[in-house]
Amino acid sequence: MLLLYVLIAEWLFFYFAGTTVNRRGVTVGFGTLDRQFDILRHSCEIGLLALALTPVIITAGIDLSVGSLLGLCAILFGKFWHDGGLPIPIAATLALGCGALGGALNAALITALRLPPLIVTLGTYSLFRGLAEAITRGSVTYTNFPEGFLFIGQERWLGLPAQAWLFFAVAIGVWVLVHRMTFGRSFRAIGFSPEGARYAGLPVDRHIALAYILAGLIAALAAIIYTARLGQAKADAGTGYELFAITAVVLGGTSIFGGRGSVTGTLLGVAAIAVLKSGLASLPVVMRMNAAEEMSGVLTGALLLLALTAGVLPRLWSQRRARHAAVPKTLPTS
Amino acid sequence: MSRYFRELSVVGALAVALIAMAVFAPAFFQPQPLLSLATREAPTLVVACGMALVIICRQIDISVGSMFSVVSVCTGILAARGWPLLLVLPIAAGLGAALGALNGALVAGLRLPSIVVTLATMVALRQGLNLVRQGEFVNMPDTVQWFGLPQATGQWVLVICALALLAALGLGLRHLAAGRFVYAVGTDAEAARLAGIRPQLVTFGVFVFIGALTGLAAMMNIVQSPQVQPLSGMGLELKVIAAVVVGGVAISGGRGNLWGAFAGLLLLACVAPALTHLRIEAYWEKAIQGAIILLAVVADGLRERRQA
Amino acid sequence: MTPPLLELRRLTKSFGGARALRGVDFDLKAGEVHALLGENGAGKSTLIKIVTGAHQPDGGTIMVGGELAEDLTPAAAQALGIACVYQQPALFPDLSVAENIALRLERGGVLRTVGWRARHGCARDLLQRIGAEIDPATEVRSLSMPEQQLVEIACALGSGARIVIMDEPTASLTHKEQHLLFTVVRELRKSGVGVIYISHRLEEIFALADRVTVLRDGESVGTHPVSSMNEAGLIRMMVGREVAQIYPPSESAPGEVVLALRDVGCAASGVRGVTLDVRAGEVVGLAGLVGAGRTELARVLFGLTPADSGEISLNGQRVTLRSPGEAVAQGIAYVPEDRRRHGVVLEMPIAHNMTMAVHGQLFRGAWLRFGAERSLTLDYIRDLAVKCSGPFAPGGSLSGGNQQKVSLARWLATKPKVLILDEPTQGVDVGAKSEIHKIVRRLAKEGLAVLLISSDLPEVIGMSDRIGVMRGGALTAVLPGGADAHAVMAAALGTTERGAA
Incomplete structure (x- = not known):
């Protein structure tokens, strides 16, 4: 809930500090509707990755490879369409399948071999990006996509940027999965206590696998939207996105230790980061320095540390209190 | 012998790779390119030593790349202003240690997961550097390059320094009580506490240590080229983690040593030049590194399963 | 001195x-x-x-x-x-x-x-x-x-x-x-x-x-x-004391054999050649010292460490139990010993804990139905007299005895044929303990086959229709209910009857 107020305050601050009227009497900056749509448009891909990571982190896992998988799927999509001569819908379906496959690779290594998710996805983080670079030989970018496809990323539909509709659809889907279906229950139980979940007869491995495969699938969708927005598919697509996605999830109140978390929180976290980035860019001071990207990076990192610290301090305090209470200064002799 | 099975298998893989190179691409074994390769990898080796320590202690630090960049640029500026290198050196180590102490305080003091903490400091430091420097290069005077020595001599100095550090740390990890404490905490922090070790202090120390080593590595970096790039540390964290994991340091802590990490680094460092000599495009480098990491962890996982 | x-x-x-x-x-x-x-x-x-x-x-x-x-x-x-x-x-x-x-x-x-x-x-x-x-x-x-x-x-x-x-x-x-x-x-x-x-x-x-x-x-x-x-x-x-506490009397007449074990063993957990029948409406106690293999046997029956020798039959049909999921599907329920780690997910609400083993039946098509969940939870809270501030209080906020009831409710909701209780009253206060005893009796009367593992000697003697005694992973003796405490202890310790008499 706190995050919602922070978000509103943040938005209001930028609305007043970042909106100006230029010499011709036209309002420019943060307060314009165009800018607001821009925020939405630019936060779709990171937002999708954050949605993908929410179930994973609720199961006390992590997936560092989503950004790289985004890059790989974008390249594959471009290749299927351009070199393979496939129509866009089929190329997109194939790309989504590849994303699910990438997620399945993570899932298999994590559940079948009981390897820690951190190191597995660190390996695939490198592998997926490397494959993308190898396929394109570091230089090929696929462009000249048809208008109809670019519509998804660049035009408006029913008043909103077209990709926002896809994003909302996925958000609702993940929200239903986590909050209205038994899978979400299972994810939480696994995150709080994998052994407890096993003793309750839950199919722990299958549900962990589901979370990672879903993450791969959503990363592939993000890749397609990314390609449509920029009109090109290139190997470095989505570099570093995983960090912003993780930050959004943790800011949104999902515990990195698993169990606790919500999709609405993640959406607020995504919004907070997106507004910060765009808002900074509209502040005259920052505009003069031309450093919006960097400043939002520093602030996001700091924000993540603050959110984490705020998350553990109550626990530390209560532990300390408990320790003091448990040790009597002198032994009562009775 | 079985105790060092994991390290020996990496050395074996390295030997196989070198023999294959000798057969298929003998041009790989020319002294001058090899020395250049060794020089380029010297800073990486120093950081890898620190990373091995951190991972043995059952933590991870992915902010080393950003720390490396920050320290490189800062010390580069000082050196360019004519500060004597002997003075810049401790400053580099100290700055690195201070950055490491920040990570250490958050991880050990607040018990936050190191992966997330260092992820945050990684981005904050990198973007902070960009914010201040706007991607500007630092031009180094000739007196700084190769410590003002002839290039070949300078390269040898760097390589020998890195190897000396490796030897000192490797021996220290085995023969100093502090080194053994790192293993004890990485194996079982609670048992270590019962044995009178303070796990939080050891964890903090390990992060300070990797910071200081990264500072030294940055110093070894700035003397190598006429310009210091602000992006010099990009991707360094992945490279060293890969080297350490391939070298047999268990990500679950408590197992492995620096010699294995060294062998792992050599194996990975040979990938890029080997690709060139085998006429495979260099774009495969990252994918192959990723595959090697996965292969190493899968092998460890299978081995663990068989033992259990 | x-x-x-x-x-x-x-x-x-x-x-x-x-x-x-x-x-x-x-x-x-x-x-x-x-x-x-x-x-x-x-x-x-x-x-x-x-x-x-x-x-x-x-x-x-x-x-x-x-x-x-x-x-x-x-x-x-x-x-x-x-x-x-x-x-x-x-x-x-x-x-x-x-x-x-x-x-x-x-x-x-x-x-x-x-x-x-x-x-x-x-x-x-x-x-x-x-x-x-x-x-x-x-x-x-x-x-x-x-x-x-x-x-x-x-x-x-x-x-x-x-x-x-x-x-x-x-x-x-x-x-x-x-x-x-x-x-x-x-x-x-x-x-x-x-x-x-x-x-x-x-x-x-x-x-x-x-x-x-x-x-x-x-x-x-x-x-x-x-x-x-x-x-x-x-x-x-x-x-010491004779079985002084009052245990509810057994009211059920044992029926057909529900669970039949023939020479069941598991090398990994040290269970060796256990042969035992449990009938409908019967409470079979398992006595023995810590490490005698009782929990290990329960884990075999629940598919956590699958058996590698012998036969397990349910209602006369041979079954294989390779995972807890399979065991649950066959109608076996296991209320584990360590309820804080295995029995109840402490951070999750009582309702979520109680329905955790019945996701398939209660939530058709994997859709959560909050009304059904709530009424099921309230039913069990009333039925087992769980003392809590409401169906959505976290499991960790309950006392030991009430946590045990939540764990029990989770398994009763699966409508099992065989209920395995592992130290159900350990660390539970006296009042809750006798309530749990009454519940176990009632369940047996309703026709459930109950396997009761307990280290509390009076409890195992007072509650069981028959008492199996385990030692070193094997079932060494089966004594009638109400047997002499000395005889049970002697069998658990492995001393001769003569020495104990």
Whole structure:
């Protein structure tokens, strides 16, 4: 809930500090509707990755490879369409399948071999990006996509940027999965206590696998939207996105230790980061320095540390209190 | 012998790779390119030593790349202003240690997961550097390059320094009580506490240590080229983690040593030049590194399963 | 007269509502082996944890060598020369034997160098003194459990401890290793060390100990020289009171055989050749000492560690149980022993905990139906009289007994054919305990086949229609319900009927 107020305050601050009227009497900056749509448009891909990571982190896992998988799927999509001569819908379906496959690779290594998710996805983080670079030989970018496809990323539909509709659809889907279906229950139980979940007869491995495969699938969708927005598919697509996605999830109140978390929180976290980035860019001071990207990076990192610290301090305090209470200064002799 | 099975298998893989190179691409074994390769990898080796320590202690630090960049640029500026290198050196180590102490305080003091903490400091430091420097290069005077020595001599100095550090740390990890404490905490922090070790202090120390080593590595970096790039540390964290994991340091802590990490680094460092000599495009480098990491962890996982 | 090495006066300790120690007196002289005996849960482990500084007592005094020891911490206890050899050794698995010993013994700054040769020499000496043939360079993870125990003993020996506590040191040792250990213990006694020796094997106590103290329900029942006691007398002291508590009478007539085990074994968990029938409406108790294989058998039946030999049949049909999911689908429910780790997810609401095993039935198509969940939860809260602030209170906010009821409700919701209860009343207060007993009776009357694992002897005798006794992973005896406590104890200890009579 706190995050919602922070978000509103943040938005209001930028609305007043970042909106100006230029010499011709036209309002420019943060307060314009165009800018607001821009925020939405630019936060779709990171937002999708954050949605993908929410179930994973609720199961006390992590997936560092989503950004790289985004890059790989974008390249594959471009290749299927351009070199393979496939129509866009089929190329997109194939790309989504590849994303699910990438997620399945993570899932298999994590559940079948009981390897820690951190190191597995660190390996695939490198592998997926490397494959993308190898396929394109570091230089090929696929462009000249048809208008109809670019519509998804660049035009408006029913008043909103077209990709926002896809994003909302996925958000609702993940929200239903986590909050209205038994899978979400299972994810939480696994995150709080994998052994407890096993003793309750839950199919722990299958549900962990589901979370990672879903993450791969959503990363592939993000890749397609990314390609449509920029009109090109290139190997470095989505570099570093995983960090912003993780930050959004943790800011949104999902515990990195698993169990606790919500999709609405993640959406607020995504919004907070997106507004910060765009808002900074509209502040005259920052505009003069031309450093919006960097400043939002520093602030996001700091924000993540603050959110984490705020998350553990109550626990530390209560532990300390408990320790003091448990040790009597002198032994009562009775 | 079985105790060092994991390290020996990496050395074996390295030997196989070198023999294959000798057969298929003998041009790989020319002294001058090899020395250049060794020089380029010297800073990486120093950081890898620190990373091995951190991972043995059952933590991870992915902010080393950003720390490396920050320290490189800062010390580069000082050196360019004519500060004597002997003075810049401790400053580099100290700055690195201070950055490491920040990570250490958050991880050990607040018990936050190191992966997330260092992820945050990684981005904050990198973007902070960009914010201040706007991607500007630092031009180094000739007196700084190769410590003002002839290039070949300078390269040898760097390589020998890195190897000396490796030897000192490797021996220290085995023969100093502090080194053994790192293993004890990485194996079982609670048992270590019962044995009178303070796990939080050891964890903090390990992060300070990797910071200081990264500072030294940055110093070894700035003397190598006429310009210091602000992006010099990009991707360094992945490279060293890969080297350490391939070298047999268990990500679950408590197992492995620096010699294995060294062998792992050599194996990975040979990938890029080997690709060139085998006429495979260099774009495969990252994918192959990723595959090697996965292969190493899968092998460890299978081995663990068989033992259990 | 020199003061005793260790003197405990009126120690008390409670955990939550349960009183583990209610005023224990104990003393240990230099150069004696003092055996500590008692049923599971009599307070032995709590006593040890207080002496080693792991727990703080609520009241009473601890004197070490005649001096008052206040605020005993693990480090302080070690400094006073108190060492403990645990049943499950707490060693560093990734480090070598020599290093494990050294980490316990060496003190000094962090920058001192480590003398590997000296470490190995010291380890070899210590291991030789106890006659263990272990290479100091091996990693502890590759040692067997008894070998690890010997390393623990070497640690205690090396630290020059004056008081050595051995907690069931022979539980997993072979005959030869046992003899070796006895020699070591006698060696220690000769050198003036006081040994507190905990064991369930009476013959060991007679062979080794000078005096014996029996604990019962957190109180010391008496201390006697071993020479003045016999097995029967000791068992009588341990069991003490007759089955005084009132247990609800059995009202059901056992029906068809529901669960039939034929020679069931599992090499990985040490269960050997168990043959047992459980009928509908019957409560079969499983008695035995800790580590006798009762929980292990339950884990086999629940598919956590699948059986690798023998046959399991349900209602006459042969079944394979390879995972908990399969066991649940076959109608087996298991209320585990460790409810905080396995029975209830503490952070999740009661309602979510109760429906966790019935996702498939209650939530068709995987859609959560909050109304159905709520009414099911409220039904069970009422039915089992769970005391809670509401169906969405977190499981961790409940008392032990109520957590147990939540865990039970989760499994009743699956409408099982066989219900396995593992220590259902451990750490539960008296009121909740008798409520749980009534529930178990009612379930049996409704036709459920119940397997009741309990270390509480009166409970297992009072509640069961038949009592299976396990020892060393095998079912060694099946006694009728209401059997004599001495007979059950004797079977669990493995002494002869004659000795116990």
